[in-house]
Amino acid sequence: MRPEPGDGLIARLAAAAERVAGERLEDLSSAEVGRSLVELRRVIDRLEAEFSRRLSHFDRLKGYIGEGATSVVDWLKRRCGLAGGAAAQRAEVARELEALPGAVEAFRNGDFGYHHAAVLARTVTEVGREAAPQAAAGLIAAAERVDADRLRTMSRELRHCVDPEGTLAAAIRDHQRRRFNLSQSFDGVFLVDGQLDGEGGAMLRTAIDALTAPLANDARTPTQRRADALVELARRQLQAGDLPSSGGQRPHLVITVPAAGLCEAAGGDVASMRFAGAVSAETARRLACDAALTVLTEAEDGSALSVSRTMRTVSPSMRRALEVRDRGCVIKGCGLPPSWCDGHHRRHWADFGQTEMRNMLLLCGAHHRTVHELRGTLEPVGDGQFEIRPP
Ligand SMILES: [Zn+2]
C-alpha cells in the first residue's frame, strides 16, 4: 500500500513551509527578520542540492521519456514550470557538478549555495570534464569564501589559462552574435534591445558611466540616468560635428515647424522631428531655443519658393559670452558645465525675444526641459543664479 501523501517527507516539508509562512513578521525585530532570511536562504540552497541529487538520478534513468518529454530540460519546463534558462541550469548542475571531486558533497553540506554550484557546473562545461578536476580544484575552495559573481569572474579567468583556444573561439562567437535594434513602437517611443560582446559592452559601459553620476537633488532612478546618459552620448557626438556627413550635411536632429508653430499663441500647427514624428509644441520651442535655423518659404500650392541661409539662433560668439558669464547651468545647486547646456531665450525668439545677453542664459538639458515642457518659471535668486518655480 502506498503511503498517504501526508506521511511523505516532502509533504511534511511543505507543511513546515506553511507554518513558517504563517509567522507574524510584525512580532520580529528587523535583525531577527534579517537572520531568518539568511537561514531561509541556506535551507533553500540545501533543498536545491537535494533537487539536484534527485534530478541527476531521474536524468540517468531517462525518467522524462515516459512522460512524453524530449529531454530533462524539456521535462523541467513542462512539469516544474521553469523558464528555459533556469531549466537548463538545473540540468547542468545535476550533470556536471559530479565531475568535480568533492563538489557535490560540499553543495549538499551547505558549504556553498546553488548559484555557486551553477558557476562550478558551467566551468566543467566550459573546460571539459577531463580538465575540470585539476583546473577547478581551487575554485571549489573559493566557492566557500566569495560570492557567486566573483566566483564566475574567477572561473572565466581560469578558462583563459586552461583553454586559450577555446576562449578565443568563444570570444569570436560572442562577437558574431552582436546585435542592436532601435525600433519605434506604435505609440512613438523607441525600444532598444541588443547584445554586445565583452569588449563592446565594456566600451559602452565606460562611456555611459562617465555621464551617469547623479546631479544635485537628482530624483531620477538609476535606469533613467542610464537612458539619459545614452542620449547625452549621442547629443555630444552630434554636437562635436565629427561624424561622417551625408548629402554634404553633418548629421543633426531635424525638426520641421510650420511658421506660426513656435509662437506661444500657436495652435493646430504641429512640429515634427525626423525619425520620431510629431512632437509637442513645447518640445519644438525648446529645441528651437538653441538650434540652426533654416527658413523655407512655400507658395500657396505648397511648392518651395525660397530657402534662407542656415543660421544659429545662438551665434558662436553669443555662446562664448554665455559660457564666460554663466559658467554652466544657472539653476541654483546644479552647476553642470557648459558642455551639458543649451542657450535658453527667456522670451523665445519666436515671440520676438531678442538674442542678447539679458534675454539669454545657459540651462542644462534637464532644467531646459523643466522650463519648457513643465512650464516652470525662472526666478532670479542673486549671483546670476535662478530657481525654477512650478507654473
Ligand atoms: Zn529654451
Ligand SMILES: [Zn+2]
Ligand atoms: Zn541644470
